Amino acid sequence: MTEIIGILGGGQLGRMLSVAAAQLGIKTHIYEPAANPPAQDVAAKVFTAAYDNNEALKEFANSVDVITYEFENIPAKTLEILEKITPVLPEKIALATSQDRAVEKRFLQKLGLSVAPFAEVNSLKDLNAAFAAFGTSAILKTRRFGYDGKGQVKITAPGQTEDAFISLNGAPAILEGFVDFEREISVIAARNKHGKVSCFDPGENIHRDGILYSTTVPANLSHTMETDAILLAARILNALDYVGVMGVELFVTKGGLVVNEIAPRVHNSGHWTQDACLIDQFQQHIRAICGWPLGDGMRHSNATMVNLIGEDVSHLNKNDGTGIHLYGKKDIKPGRKMGHYNRISPKTA
Numbered sequence: 001m002t003e004i005i006g007i008l009g010g011g012q013l014g015r016m017l018s019v020a021a022a023q024l025g026i027k028t029h030i031y032e033p034a035a036n037p038p039a040q041d042v043a044a045k046v047f048t049a050a051y052d053n054n055e056a057l058k059e060f061a062n063s064v065d066v067i068t069y070e071f072e073n074i075p076a077k078t079l080e081i082l083e084k085i086t087p088v089l090p091e092k093i094a095l096a097t098s099q100d101r102a103v104e105k106r107f108l109q110k111l112g113l114s115v116a117p118f119a120e121v122n123s124l125k126d127l128n129a130a131f132a133a134f135g136t137s138a139i140l141k142t143r144r145f146g147y148d149g150k151g152q153v154k155i156t157a158p159g160q161t162e163d164a165f166i167s168l169n170g171a172p173a174i175l176e177g178f179v180d181f182e183r184e185i186s187v188i189a190a191r192n193k194h195g196k197v198s199c200f201d202p203g204e205n206i207h208r209d210g211i212l213y214s215t216t217v218p219a220n221l222s223h224t225m226e227t228d229a230i231l232l233a234a235r236i237l238n239a240l241d242y243v244g245v246m247g248v249e250l251f252v253t254k255g256g257l258v259v260n261e262i263a264p265r266v267h268n269s270g271h272w273t274q275d276a277c278l279i280d281q282f283q284q285h286i287r288a289i290c291g292w293p294l295g296d297g298m299r300h301s302n303a304t305m306v307n308l309i310g311e312d313v314s315h316l317n318k319n320d321g322t323g324i325h326l327y328g329k330k331d332i333k334p335g336r337k338m339g340h341y342n343r344i345s346p347k348t349a
């Protein structure tokens with residue numbers, strides 16, 4: 001029986017996972033290098049130590065029954081140490097696959113799924129050749145450690161390649177051809193250790209400056225595409241023998257669905273489930289990693305989730321009937337996710 005879950009990372013996702021665990025009578029211990037993480041208000045214990053502090057990692061692993069994580073950039077060495085002591089879910093194959101954009105794209109292609117055209121870039125020569133081959137606008141992205149549009153540069157003309165390449169400071173990268181999408185959607189999918197899969201309804205995402213701004217359900221999608229999106233997500237989870245919740249981001253194009261990226265964790269575009277489903281993505285993740293049956297993620301309402309980014313939080317209307325979720329972050333910074341709200345309305349589709 002799981003009594004205590006260890007969570008790597010103490011940001012808002014770790015915080016909301018901790019709240020969900022508490023609802024199911026389970027405590028959490030947080031491991032986070034930075035002081036005063038958002039999750040500390042709601043966790044039973046916080047380990048403040050670096051990801052290469054072997055002693056602290058061992059103490060943490062020995063204090064919990066299962067370990068999970070709120071972000072995918074966990075060093076392989078850290079995982080190795082933890083896994084020897086306590087199971088880590090989702091397992092490391094999911095991390096290894098999603099930590100590197102080139103590895104991830106090749107994995108998706110092997111499954112027969114469409115991804116943006118891409119080429120590995122290790123030199124300016126590679127970049128110029130790839131840009132010329134694509135013959136269209138493209139985005140240069142670091143292979144690792146990118147999030148919320150960080151580590152990305154858009155290139156629209158050959159004269160821009162050198163500056164773009166220099167801006168990445170020699171980090172291994174890929175060039176991605178620009179996908180002419182109609183809309184962006186994501187599927188939040190869960191799988192338990194028996195292979196049972198449950199997906200929440202696809203949500204439609206709007207990004208601003210590379211950061212998620214809002215997610216709306218139902219997405220504006222044909223039933224056929226909705227089914228395609230769910231089946232595709234399930235295939236990814238099955239292929240990784242995945243246990244937990246995953247976010248699968250997709251571009252909807254005239255030619256069908258193109259996978260943008262996968263995140264082996266609860267996902268910002270799944271926050272609407274907190275107010276529009278009986279079982280939300282956080283509880284679903286806790287259920288999956290604790291060996292519980294998956295819950296029923298059926299949606300009872302339409303919903304729009306809006307992120308409160310930077311100063312947005314200062315202008316929040318606390319009296320307009322939305323479900324408010326604040327992360328307890330003291331310092332407001334541009335681009336920093338401070339909270340979100342969910343507006344729900346009667347279910348129409």
Ligand code: AMP
Binds near residue numbers: 147178
């Ligand atoms: P990512 O961090 O790769 O998810 O990128 C963040 C956002 O940038 C995406 O959600 C899209 O809005 C946009 N974007 C990233 N890659 C592409 C692409 N190849 N084509 C068009 N838009 C993209």
